[in-house]
Amino acid sequence: MNYRHAYHAGNFADVVKHAVLSRLVEYLKQKDKAFRVIDTHAGIGRYDLASMEAGKTGEWQGGIGRLFEAALEPRTAALLEPYLEAVRLENSDGGLRRYPGSPLMVRYLLRKQDRLTAIELHHEDAARLKAVFAGDFQTRVIELDGWLALGAHLPPKEKRGLVLVDPPFEEDGEFERLVENLRRAHRRWPGGIYALWYPIKDRKAVAAFRAALKATGIPKLLDIAFEIRPASSDPSLDGSGLVVVNPPFTLEAELRVMLPALHRALAVEQPSRWTVEWLAGE
Numbered sequence: 001m002n003y004r005h006a007y008h009a010g011n012f013a014d015v016v017k018h019a020v021l022s023r024l025v026e027y028l029k030q031k032d033k034a035f036r037v038i039d040t041h042a043g044i045g046r047y048d049l050a051s052m053e054a055g056k057t058g059e060w061q062g063g064i065g066r067l068f069e070a071a072l073e074p075r076t077a078a079l080l081e082p083y084l085e086a087v088r089l090e091n092s093d094g095g096l097r098r099y100p101g102s103p104l105m106v107r108y109l110l111r112k113q114d115r116l117t118a119i120e121l122h123h124e125d126a127a128r129l130k131a132v133f134a135g136d137f138q139t140r141v142i143e144l145d146g147w148l149a150l151g152a153h154l155p156p157k158e159k160r161g162l163v164l165v166d167p168p169f170e171e172d173g174e175f176e177r178l179v180e181n182l183r184r185a186h187r188r189w190p191g192g193i194y195a196l197w198y199p200i201k202d203r204k205a206v207a208a209f210r211a212a213l214k215a216t217g218i219p220k221l222l223d224i225a226f227e228i229r230p231a232s233s234d235p236s237l238d239g240s241g242l243v244v245v246n247p248p249f250t251l252e253a254e255l256r257v258m259l260p261a262l263h264r265a266l267a268v269e270q271p272s273r274w275t276v277e278w279l280a281g282e
């Protein structure tokens, strides 16, 4: 458990992940009925962009820093508004000094009937996350192994909602773990929306992951890949992906508007690309 998200918060991968997440939450809000978001690898919730960790990598400057400065055409601006508004609310004193991680970003978007379960295994990070949500009766923070939570907490009693699975990918076998746990979770709750994050570093591993997902037989798998540079010879994060299970029917069209604009704002070297592909249909 060496991975600390504070070094990476607000980078290009966070921007894409959180922008898509915001569209999933906005879709769930179209019906009055309450829903629950379960974040299995939640992090600490609030990130100080002036911290030593953020300063050491400077990654946020190539992510939310760039997007904040970008001129967006109206359709893209409208789709990104819920996400950008959450970032603005974190920075109500102006500027860009703090970044909301996934649980806090989601929390900004919830209505009073909706709930959030945020799970974090690292003891100190879980304590920080609990402090962020202290006194918030809509949010439950649990110090627990997120993979276990995928069994124990599904389906949620609301029977509507979304599960974000965003592991650190610091151990071997994380792609396989993701597929196996999706299989298990989907058996328990086939109707849930799932968003699975993955790194694009090792292209062979990504190809094997996609093949393994297809082989599960789980229907309705939409794969979003976002690359900011061509494949580099030394392993570095050249891109990131998100597989959405049971995506809202509106999502693909929204992505085709949003992703080109995000790519223009965040890509660092060409050729690089974004793609949206169905790994499995109905």
Ligand SMILES: C[S@@+](CC[C@H](N)C(=O)[O-])C[C@H]1O[C@@H](n2cnc3c(N)ncnc32)[C@H](O)[C@@H]1O
Residues within 6 Å of the ligand: 001, 003, 004, 005, 014, 017, 039, 040, 041, 042, 043, 044, 045, 100, 101, 102, 103, 119, 120, 121, 122, 125, 144, 145, 146, 147, 166, 167, 168
């Ligand atoms: C990529 S970060 C999460 C970032 C967060 N989802 C966001 O978007 O703001 C991964 C987190 O998972 C935590 N973690 C690692 N192994 C875990 C496990 N088995 N269960 C739950 N959390 C875990 C790490 O401590 C780290 O905070």
